[in-house]
Amino acid sequence: MNLLPNNPFFRDYQQYNTQYPALEVIGGMLYDTVQFVSAAVNNLIFFTAGPRASWDLTNMEAASVLTGNKAFLCRAFRFYVKQLPQSVARAAAGAVQPGAVDNIAQLINAGVLRLTVGAKVYAEFPLWVIPSGAGVFPLYGSDGNAADPGQVQDYATCGSPTVENALTLPQPLFIAPQINFSVVLSWPAAITLSGGSTFLTVAMDGELLRPVQ
Amino acid sequence: MQQQIQYPENYRQFNTQYPRSEVVSGMLWDTIAFTNATLQLTFFTVAKATVDLSNMIIGGQLPYPMAFLVRSIRLFLKQRPESANVVAPAGTQVGAVNNIALLYNTGSFQITVGAKQYGIYPLWILSSGGGPYGFMNVINILIAGGMADYGGMGTPHSRNAFTLAQPLFIEPQMSFKVDLYWPAALALTRTPLPLCVAFEGDLIRAVQ
Numbered sequence: 001m002n003l004l005p006n007n008p009f010f011r012d013y014q015q016y017n018t019q020y021p022a023l024e025v026i027g028g029m030l031y032d033t034v035q036f037v038s039a040a041v042n043n044l045i046f047f048t049a050g051p052r053a054s055w056d057l058t059n060m061e062a063a064s065v066l067t068g069n070k071a072f073l074c075r076a077f078r079f080y081v082k083q084l085p086q087s088v089a090r091a092a093a094g095a096v097q098p099g100a101v102d103n104i105a106q107l108i109n110a111g112v113l114r115l116t117v118g119a120k121v122y123a124e125f126p127l128w129v130i131p132s133g134a135g136v137f138p139l140y141g142s143d144g145n146a147a148d149p150g151q152v153q154d155y156a157t158c159g160s161p162t163v164e165n166a167l168t169l170p171q172p173l174f175i176a177p178q179i180n181f182s183v184v185l186s187w188p189a190a191i192t193l194s195g196g197s198t199f200l201t202v203a204m205d206g207e208l209l210r211p212v213q
Numbered sequence: 214m215q216q217q218i219q220y221p222e223n224y225r226q227f228n229t230q231y232p233r234s235e236v237v238s239g240m241l242w243d244t245i246a247f248t249n250a251t252l253q254l255t256f257f258t259v260a261k262a263t264v265d266l267s268n269m270i271i272g273g274q275l276p277y278p279m280a281f282l283v284r285s286i287r288l289f290l291k292q293r294p295e296s297a298n299v300v301a302p303a304g305t306q307v308g309a310v311n312n313i314a315l316l317y318n319t320g321s322f323q324i325t326v327g328a329k330q331y332g333i334y335p336l337w338i339l340s341s342g343g344g345p346y347g348f349m350n351v352i353n354i355l356i357a358g359g360m361a362d363y364g365g366m367g368t369p370h371s372r373n374a375f376t377l378a379q380p381l382f383i384e385p386q387m388s389f390k391v392d393l394y395w396p397a398a399l400a401l402t403r404t405p406l407p408l409c410v411a412f413e414g415d416l417i418r419a420v421q
Contacts, residue, residue: 090296090351090353090359090361091296091361092296093296093297093298093359094295094296094297094402095295095296096293096294096295096296096403097293097294097295097296097349097361097363098294099294099349099361100347101294101345101347101349101363102293102294102363104344104345104347105291105292105293105294105344105345105363106293108343108344108345109265109291109293109407110265110291111265112264112265112268114264120421122237123237123238123239124239124240124264124268125240126240126242126265126289126409126411128289128291128341128343128344128409129240129287129341129342129343129371129411129413130343131343131369131370131371133371138347138348139348140348140349140350141350142350142352143352144352145352145353145354146352146353146354147354148353148354148355148359149296149353149355149359150351150352150353150354150355150359151351151352151353152296152349152350152351152352152361153349153350153352154294154347154348154349154350154361155347155348156345156346156347156348157345157346157347158343158344158345158346158369159343159344159346159369159370159371160346160368160369160370161346162370164372165370165371165372166371167371168371169238170238170284170413170414170415171236171237171238171415172238173237173238186264186265187265188263188265
């Protein structure tokens with residue numbers, strides 16, 4: 001696969017190559033993390049900030065592009081909410097019950113993911129179809145009495161935390177080297193989360209192509 | 214499989230698009246609020262104000278030269294967890310789970326392309342294939358008991374979508390819609406509750 005299809009000189013440069021000319025393909029993931037600000041209107045842009053302070057936040061090496069001859073075949077999307085279990089007052093009967101389950105419900109009820117490559121939108125999905133496919137499998141046992149209206153402990157993930165539970169694309173998307181790409185998560189109105197502002201991760205699952213070295 | 218419209222050949226030199234089409238993974242969705250008096254909801258016929266509600270560019274059809282191959286259908290109820298008092302034995306426990314059960318038990322679903330029906334299904338066959346997956350625990354000294362619940366339409370797993378045995382191809386500028394029917398009014402704990410219908414499959418569009 002020619003990774004620089006628009007460069008007519010690429011073949012001539014091979015004689016000066018400082019890398020082995022062959023490519024290798026490995027299983028890979030591109031991910032980035034941005035904070036969702038509670039009680040504010042959020043329009044979060046992923047993959048455009050380049051490297052972040054630590055590897056748990058992103059593995060991007062440059063802002064908006066894949067460096068060198070690296071390319072990526074995106075086969076699936078994942079969306080992970082980095083929340084913690086919540087203990088909250090039980091809402092009055094007939095009211096919405098806030099907590100970790102409600103955090104997920106609010107985020108996916110109104111959120112939309114949009115992937116742009118170059119200047120063109122290549123994927124647009126409501127957030128409720130994009131699971132994390134991983135995360136805590138929660139169980140609780142509690143004891144004691146809590147004064148009326150009581151207390152609720154809960155935890156939730158986006159979809160069941162099973163590794164094959166990712167939004168797999170019927171048609172994969174190829175991101176060529178040094179082409180701009182970004183993912184935007186948007187919500188039309190402010191959302192208040194239990195536990196306050198929370199970090200969100202968008203991950204693309206697929207194959208990383210890079211020079212053999 | 215695009216429409217074979219014969220444009221004047223000399224217009225090609227002024228083309229603002231590449232003549233080829235491309236196929237990308239796509240989804241078409243639309244959202245309408247259900248109220249307890251609702252007996253019918255019609256989806257995809259009106260473009261909406263924000264993209265979380267719908268990504269239809271125009272109402273009722275795909276603008277030329279966009280087309281869509283529907284491989285599976287999803288249904289998602291945009292509800293939130295509910296708090297309720299525990300109902301006396303032998304009563305129906307109201308709450309978020311009951312909301313889903315009520316909608317499923319008497320709802321039906323119909324796809325129309327052009328003037329022809331392309332599928333009628335009971336609503337319970339459609340699942341979201343997404344949504345919160347969690348656990349809730351309540352402590353309360355109320356003798357009558359308090360509870361909190363949340364329900365989704367089927368297991369929230371991306372493989373859990375109603376896949377059509379034969380995909381449906383929707384051509385450009387062909388009218389299509391989805392209707393949901395209920396024979397009688399329901400009594401959900403909270404309305405209006407937005408219901409979202411989504412087609413999953415391949416989007417065919419011009420290379421640009």
